[in-house]
Amino acid sequence: MTTVMMASLILQVFSRYVIGQGFTWTEELALFLFTWVVLLAATTAIRDDGHVRLQLVVDLLPAALRRLWMRVLTLAVLAFCVVFASSGADYLTQTMGQVSAAVQYPIEALHLAAPVTGILGAFHALARLLAPQSAIDGQPQTGGMV
Secondary structure (H helix, E strand, C coil): CCHHHHHHHHHHHHHHHHHCCCCCHHHHHHHHHHHHHHHHHHHHHHHCCCCCHHHHHHCCHHEEEEEEHHHHHHHHHHHHHHHHHHHHHHHHCCCCCCEECCCCCCHHHCCHHHHHHHHHHHHHHHHHHHHHHHHHHHHCCCCCCC
């Protein structure tokens, strides 16, 4: 998706500044793909615990308090994802039947990104909450494959 998005943007710049006439569909395609790429990448950051935080402050906490704090943060992420999915679904419902300006694709295809990524993010956060504590701490688990 990223490659197609970049090709679309390069084609837009080329057609606008070299040919003198921009295409009507390239910006819409890039916006559509950008939305999906960014939101799906955010869910992988939840899965991999890769979101931005002040790790310096977290590292200063005692181990037990650090584990508790990480659980609290994961609960907050889970709550945000549930709200994001719910409000995204509401927005999707409100905009049903609309089409994009240039390409005329159903706008639901774009707006579906919010509830889908909210659900995926909630799934990843819930999986982190239910995982053994050693998996969350980044320590190898015993009894499994190495």
